[in-house]
Amino acid sequence: MFHDKEQFKKSFSRRLEQTSGVSFANSTLQHQYQTLGMMVREYVSSNWIVSNEDTRKGDHKEVYYLSIEFLLGRLLVSSLVNLGVKDLVEDGLKELGIELGNLEEAEADAGLGNGGLGRLAACFLDSMASLTLPGHGHGIRYKHGLFEQKIIDGYQVELPEQWLRNGNVWEVRKPDLAIEIPFWGDVQWIEKNGKLTYVHEHAETVLAVPYDMPVIGYDTDRVNTLRLWGAEPAKNFPSHKDFMQYKRDTEQISEFLYPNDMSNDGKILRLKQQYFLVRASLQSIIREYKQHHSDLFSFHEHIAIHINDTHPALAIPELMRILIDEEKMKWEQAWTIVTNTISYTNHTILSEALEKWSIDLFKPLLPRIFMIIEEINKRFCKELWQEYPGDWDRIAHMAIIAHGFVKMAHLSIVGSHSVNGVAKLHTEILKMREMKNFHEYYPEKFNNKTNGITHRRWLLQSNPELTASINNTIGTAWIAEPERLRELAAFSDDSSFKLEIENMKQLKKKELAKLIFERDGLVVDEHSIFDVQIKRLHAYKRQLMNVLHIMHLYNRMKEDSSFKPHPRTFIFGAKAAPGYEYAKKVIKLVHSVANIVNNDPVSKDYLKVVFLENYRVSLAEKIIPATNVSEQISTASKEASGTGNMKFMMNGAITIGTMDGANVEMRDLVGHENISIFGLEAEEVMHYERYGGYHSHDYYHNDRRIKQVVDQLTSGFFRDSYYDFEAISDSLLMENDQYFVLKDFSSYVDAQEQVAAAYKDRERWLKMSILNIAHSGFFSSDRTVNEYAKEIWNVKAK
Known part of the structure; x- marks a missing residue:
């Protein structure tokens, strides 16, 4: 064909x-x-x-990557x-x-993910196939994904994301491989031949139906599989329940990504999703494994199972259940297999974001799994007592079940052989602070694997013009060996190559400006600085600081007619979680600022604010190549890694950012002169959090710029939103500015002025841009996945 x-x-x-x-x-x-x-x-x-x-006939080891999200984009x-x-x-x-x-x-766009976690999983699938590693993904086939974002009068409105409206041409439904998943019910035990056997009775069963999608490697015959599970009613539905209610409850399991968990019903649904994913996946993996192996005693020698954050952590007790209840293994033998099979990536430093489940919800829904976790916890605490006799505080802090909750990160660490962070700084914070006790107990388990992105999508596909320039300059070997992009550094002073880079960027800015006009009817200056912040909206990512800076620039222009900043187009893209009211207020603030700045004769020719609705992968592919300035301004110590920062860097944008996540490694690679770093460092933030000493009111009262922009939030400055921004003002003053926006504000303003000055020096800016591209090869997911394969999974290319 x-x-x-x-x-x-x-x-x-x-x-x-x-x-x-x-x-x-x-x-x-x-x-x-x-x-x-x-x-x-x-x-x-x-x-x-x-x-x-x-792979299976040849007895090669395979890896299965379990993730609640796979943000694939278009295929x-x-x-x-x-x-x-x-x-x-x-x-x-x-x-x-x-x-x-x-x-x-x-x-x-496939509606199977939300942010960096899901996009990382998608990049890893691409890299595994391209490196000819036998590695497959397992996830959930969400009918509606997260949501489709509409902005009405500046407010976010959530609509169902109908990505399956026209079907999915890439998937193959395999109903003959469906697996039954039990919830609720009772666990009975019987003694048979001197052994206890556990039986799960009166369960409400649903069907997990697999949909397989091919994962095509680059320039290779290797094709791996992404298996997505859809929830359907089982043949034998519970007689005590109305069928239509049972059908609705069942289909809800794979209806939406991240259902709102503000209520107990929402929490139960999330927990159902997680067990649904791991039970279906493990049953499927073992069924295929048994086609070529007579027993599971060497399972861990042939299979690696990786859990992407804690959402699939129930794979640990579920695999124990299979080995003990179905395969009749002894506990110690089963535990050895489980811990040698499973590895875990931690994606968060925020302790409040670490998953935990109330026993009152968990135990009735998953009775046998809870029993197994109880036993894991009992044995683990006994070990801790032997190591730290009498240290009840330490044991309580490390316990998997404590204070009425099941702690999923603790389960993930105890039940795996490898625990990795996703940037050097993140891993060090895990080892020295958040998971310090665990690192002291299991020092050999902890390791770092800095995140990466697939350069095939984020450069070859999304920026063919830049790809052609690179190929003409250093050849094509970098496509197979992305770290060879370093060869571009030799051309950072080459005037003809600089001109190519400049023309490429200008072409991409022209295309994005056209898209903005078509979508929003807004005319933006193609020769302005395109300053971009596109990512999930969260307080720690500090979109707020970006907006306050725009307000400050506007105030300066209104007060000083001689002040004319270099024209700049500020572009935002972000979804706020449906239940996250603070984040929604920030979206409204962006639009209120845009309404003033974009229409005031004093500012409109110099400042433009654009919020691109319904941010997603396919939109990112158009924004990132056109970006001049990449905003990576999270509070230091809060962002595990970031991957957007890598995509911008690979397309020649200059980063303005804090020493957070992978920004640290970016700075080390490109040099401090080719990135704009500002603000508190991680140690300083953690010191304030531990010992206090930060008072946001001091900055509010002692910096006129800060007082002016904060006052404008509630003074009636925004006539369309008189009461909308009180919560934002309160977060900065009444709640002492948890993410140090006001503390870092002055440093951020200075950094932005330095960026504007550098942009005016075209030769300097283009050299910076080329050096960023040249050092971006390190952040290819091929490097990351190779490290996982060699150092965690022990999986070899086929």
Whole structure:
């Protein structure tokens, strides 16, 4: 189908008419997209089958990556890029009167994730396949994803994300491989042949139906699998329950990503999702394993299971349940297999964000799993008592079950052989502070694996113009070995290469400006600094500080007619969790500031504020290549790593950021002169948090700029939002500014002035840009996944 252009055109035209039932002339974009997607899936199907069968028959070790999120984005163009047929297909379609870009727009972003956690999982899948590692993903097939964001009068409104409205051409439903998942009920035990056997009775059972999607490697025959589980009613539904209610309760399990957990019903639904994922996944993994192995005694030698944060942590007691209850192993033998099979990535430093479940909810829903966790906890606490006799405080702090809660991070650490952070700073904070007791007890378990991104999507696919410039300058070897981008450093003073980079960036800014006008009717200056902050909206990420700085620039212009800042377009993109009212207020504040700044004759030619609605992967692919300044301004010590910072860097943006997460390693690579660092460092933040001494009122009263912008939040300055921003003002003053916005404000203003000055020096700015691109290869997910494969999973390329 894809061997030459003429063959492709014939196959495409014929297949379109056969599958859509309409003539080629009357076909729609959706018909055309579905046809091409189907052709790609069929094209890789033989390699898909061979990849899986060869690995299992050959007794190679496989890794299974369990994650509650996989933020895939669109798959059509990335599949064509990885198969090496994009140019052929694009030319063939053009001769048929079809633009590939239009087909790309017909594809919905897969609604399977929210932020960095899910995008990391997607990048890892791409890297595993491209490195020919036998590695597969397991997740949930959410019907609606998180939500579709609409902005009405500046307020976020959530609508169902209908990504499956036209089906999913990439998936294959496999109902014959469905697995039953039990909830509720009772656990009885009986003694048989001198052994206790546990039986789960009166359970409410649901069906987990697998949908498989191919994961296509770049320039390789390797095709791995992403298996997503959809919840459906089981044949034997509970007789005591109304069927329609049972059906609704069942389908809710895979209906939405992150259901609102403000109520007990929401918490139970989240817990259901987590057990649904791990039980279905483990049963599936073991079923396939048993096709080539007679028992599970060497399971850990052939299978690695990685849990992406604590959402799949129930894989630990579930695997214990299988080995003890179904395989009749002794506890010690089963525990050895479990801990040698499972590894865990921690993604958060915020102690309040570490998952824990009330026993009152957990125990009735998952009675047998709770029993196993109780036993794990009892044995672990006994070990701790032997190591720290009489130290009840330490034991209580480390216990898996304590004070009425099951602590999932503690379960994940105790039940795995590897615990990794996702940036050097993050890992050190885990070892020295958040998980200090565990690190002292299990020093050999803790390690760092700095996050990465797939350069195939975030450079080759999203920025073909920059890719072409790089190829023409240093060749194409960097695509297979991304750290060879370092060779670009030799061209950082080359005037012709600088001009290419400048022209590329200007082209991308022009394209983004056109998109902004089409979406919002707003005209932005293509020659202004494109200053971008796109990420999940959270107080610690400090979108608020960015907005307060814009307000400060506006105030300066109003007060001093001689002050004319370099024109700057501030671009935001973010979703606030539906129950996170503070974050929603910040979104409203962005729009209120935009309403003033964009329309005032004094400022409108110098400052523009843009909020791009419904931020997602496909939108990021258009924003990131056009960005000049990348805002990575989280409170130091709060961001585990960040991956957006890496995508911007790879596309030549200059980072303004704190010494947080992977920003630290970026600074070390590019040098302090090629990144703009400001604000408190992690140790200073943690010192304030532990010992006090920070008083936000001091900064409010002693810095006129701060007092002015904070007062404007509640003074009636925003006539459309008189009472909207009291909560924001209170967070800064009444609640003592938990994330040190006011403390870092002056330093941030200075850094922004330095960025503006550097931008005016075009030769200097372009050199900085080239050096950022040159050092970005380290942040390829290929490097990260190679480290996981060698140092954690012990998995080799096939």
